[in-house]
Amino acid sequence: MVNSTIFRIWILISCLIFEIVDGYYLPGSFPNRYYVGDQLSVKVNSLTSIDTELPYGYYTLPYCKPLEGIKDSAENLGELLMGDRIENSPYRFNMFKNESEIFLCKTNPLSNNEFKILKKRIDEMYQVNLNLDNLPAIRYMEKDGFFLRWTGFPVGIKSQDSYYMFNHLKFTILVHKYEHNNVAGVIGTTDGVDLITPANETTTGEGYVVVGFEVVPCSVNHDEKSLKNVKPYSKYPSAIECDLVSVGMTVKEGKSVIYTYEVSFVMSDIKWVSRWDSYLKMEGAKVHWFSILNSLMVITFLAGIVLVIFLRTIRKDLAHYQELDKEAQAQMNEELSGWKLVVSDVFRSPNNPELLCIMVADGCRILAMATALIFFATLGFMSPASRGALITGMLVFYVLLGVLAGYIAVWLWRTLSLGERQGWFSVSWCVACYFPGLSFLILTLINSLLWGSDSTGAIPFTTFLVLILLWFGISVPLTFIGGFVATKAPYLEYTVRTNQIPREVPAQRFPSWVLVLGAGTLPFGTLFIELFFIMSSIWLGRVYYVFGFLFVVLVLLVMVCAEVSLVVTYMHLCVEDWRWWWKSFFASGSVALYIFLYSINYLVFDLKSLSGPVSAMLYLGYSLFMVIAVMLATGAVGFLTSFFFVRRLFSSVKID
Numbered sequence: 001m002v003n004s005t006i007f008r009i010w011i012l013i014s015c016l017i018f019e020i021v022d023g024y025y026l027p028g029s030f031p032n033r034y035y036v037g038d039q040l041s042v043k044v045n046s047l048t049s050i051d052t053e054l055p056y057g058y059y060t061l062p063y064c065k066p067l068e069g070i071k072d073s074a075e076n077l078g079e080l081l082m083g084d085r086i087e088n089s090p091y092r093f094n095m096f097k098n099e100s101e102i103f104l105c106k107t108n109p110l111s112n113n114e115f116k117i118l119k120k121r122i123d124e125m126y127q128v129n130l131n132l133d134n135l136p137a138i139r140y141m142e143k144d145g146f147f148l149r150w151t152g153f154p155v156g157i158k159s160q161d162s163y164y165m166f167n168h169l170k171f172t173i174l175v176h177k178y179e180h181n182n183v184a185g186v187i188g189t190t191d192g193v194d195l196i197t198p199a200n201e202t203t204t205g206e207g208y209v210v211v212g213f214e215v216v217p218c219s220v221n222h223d224e225k226s227l228k229n230v231k232p233y234s235k236y237p238s239a240i241e242c243d244l245v246s247v248g249m250t251v252k253e254g255k256s257v258i259y260t261y262e263v264s265f266v267m268s269d270i271k272w273v274s275r276w277d278s279y280l281k282m283e284g285a286k287v288h289w290f291s292i293l294n295s296l297m298v299i300t301f302l303a304g305i306v307l308v309i310f311l312r313t314i315r316k317d318l319a320h321y322q323e324l325d326k327e328a329q330a331q332m333n334e335e336l337s338g339w340k341l342v343v344s345d346v347f348r349s350p351n352n353p354e355l356l357c358i359m360v361a362d363g364c365r366i367l368a369m370a371t372a373l374i375f376f377a378t379l380g381f382m383s384p385a386s387r388g389a390l391i392t393g394m395l396v397f398y399v400l401l402g403v404l405a406g407y408i409a410v411w412l413w414r415t416l417s418l419g420e421r422q423g424w425f426s427v428s429w430c431v432a433c434y435f436p437g438l439s440f441l442i443l444t445l446i447n448s449l450l451w452g453s454d455s456t457g458a459i460p461f462t463t464f465l466v467l468i469l470l471w472f473g474i475s476v477p478l479t480f481i482g483g484f485v486a487t488k489a490p491y492l493e494y495t496v497r498t499n500q501i502p503r504e505v506p507a508q509r510f511p512s513w514v515l516v517l518g519a520g521t522l523p524f525g526t527l528f529i530e531l532f533f534i535m536s537s538i539w540l541g542r543v544y545y546v547f548g549f550l551f552v553v554l555v556l557l558v559m560v561c562a563e564v565s566l567v568v569t570y571m572h573l574c575v576e577d578w579r580w581w582w583k584s585f586f587a588s589g590s591v592a593l594y595i596f597l598y599s600i601n602y603l604v605f606d607l608k609s610l611s612g613p614v615s616a617m618l619y620l621g622y623s624l625f626m627v628i629a630v631m632l633a634t635g636a637v638g639f640l641t642s643f644f645f646v647r648r649l650f651s652s653v654k655i656d
Helices: 002-023 077-082 112-123 285-322 326-332 353-379 389-400 402-416 424-452 461-488 512-518 521-539 547-574 581-589 591-605 613-651
Strands: 039-044 087-094 099-106 130-132 138-143 146-151 156-159 162-165 168-177 208-218 258-267
Touching: 077 389, 077 461, 087 099, 087 168, 112 156, 112 162, 130 208, 285 521, 285 547, 353 389, 353 402, 353 424, 353 547, 353 581, 353 613, 389 402, 389 461, 402 424, 402 461, 424 461, 424 613, 512 547, 512 581, 521 547, 521 591, 521 613, 547 581, 547 613, 581 591, 581 613, 591 613
Parallel strands: 138 208, 168 258
Antiparallel strands: 039 087, 039 130, 099 258, 138 146, 156 162, 168 208
16 A cells, blocks of 8 residues: 555656656746737847947937836846846837838937937947847848848948938847647746746647847938827838948937837747757857867877876886885985975975965865856756856855855865864855955956946946845855864874974976966866857857857866876976975966966957957956956866875875
8 A cells, every 4th residue: 555655656756747847948948929919029138349348228329218118127146247237128019910111219309418429339339239038139141152140230330421320120020830738837037928838728829939030220311301290109101111231310419310110020940949049059160169179189188198107107116115125215215316205394384374275265166166057057057048047157156155165175274284173263264255355356346447437237236235145144154164064074184294394495497486387388278269269258249058068178177287287296296396285276277377368369369349448457357357266276176186196195105
């Protein structure tokens, strides 16, 4: 009887799981079903430009405003940090109702200030970003035999010292028949109304889903005199020709701007689950994949050779050393050279041990956050369909991993101080404030520049309060919990004793830091190609979605950092330099230096059009933030690898 009941419960749970899996769509969004005649609302996002990287609100320019007033859409924390400002717009469509020559509005005559701002936005090549059913408006164009595509459309264009504005929009909406298996489903992240479809629901009509949103901007010179009795959303008195070659709506001070639009619906074979494919296509895909694969093969081959030679050398040294009896060892102590001579100094406490513990712990935290974030992004949970999900997930993971940072910091502190528990609270507090404090300082400086520029990229004051609450309300307590647990956990004991008097380090032909800084070139070689695509995604508005490859690159980067740091540490020990602690950290962490140099190179050669000191400082500020995070993460990998290697190496040495 009991077994029968358990079996029935198991069957019920299994059916429920399969039903849920079948009813949900990755990456967390669910299709909105529209019937013929249903209203579709277009939403607007911030104006963006790759020339300034400063987003501005859509309604800062003289555009038509909704009759019901401007309303902000609900935005998550990630959207606010990215500078997105989603608002309603006056553009309204009805499903499967083709309309043409629709009059939208006529603005007031442009004031001197509006005229200057409009010209400036056109000179800076600002783009208008529209969204329909969570799909950005996309624009296609054929040029020199190539088929080009962009998201959004330019505010206007300058031709022969005159400024023209795109005031007529030709929308094409691709739709597909709604397909559903009559299972329960709940919407995840869309701009439409949240829908719940009960199981076994029967509805009349087939319904449609939006699978494409295309726009063609035109500059049309409308006749103001013919609009005396024309109301919004009514038919324009005369035919409108959308000529892509010519422009007609000149921008002049004291002149009004007339806006019109047309919309057509087209049936498409594109299914709803594939509607983002046109946005996620990356130019030069073959070159991208071939270059990444080539880099992975070469670096893996070189790292394997180094590792094999390295292991053979150590085994030979240890085998020869352990074959000697005690008397022979005592006799050869004066003749020995290399790493075996620093056995009584190799575990001598480094300079600034507390800072080292803090940086290693924060690096582990950042690496764990990046691993979890890229893993879930690979599964589809961080897709572009979920705006701001990537930044929000990064914050959530970083805050929750405060437990890990606190544990590692205190555990390492106890190991370096030979089991001493005193001072764990101070270490926990410092690790809770070190990287977040640096990030908050950089973010505040950047935000002050954005505030001064009246950009929507500036973080609102309430969002700042939310970040501070996450920091001190959740992250700091979790860090203390991790630190407290580490005080009860066992620490690593050194395998050899340390002399009271430190051994003198022999003079070297070349400074040791030359080798340390040069070691960062190998890890940089694993990621510089992927780095280019990531930088292009951030600063040139291109979509990046090859998270599977990024995850592979991350794993390879960790392996190379570990091997490089291990080799550098061994080389220093062989020349009787026992000060390996910080050098092992920066041997792999020096990759951040090359990333920063590459960022400057990218600014000079790939962002030539970036204008203004504010834009340059914004770019350098975010680059500095990225470089610090990479340095901590890669440095932590290198240090921990060297630490466990040195402990294992000297545990095999017999010393009386």
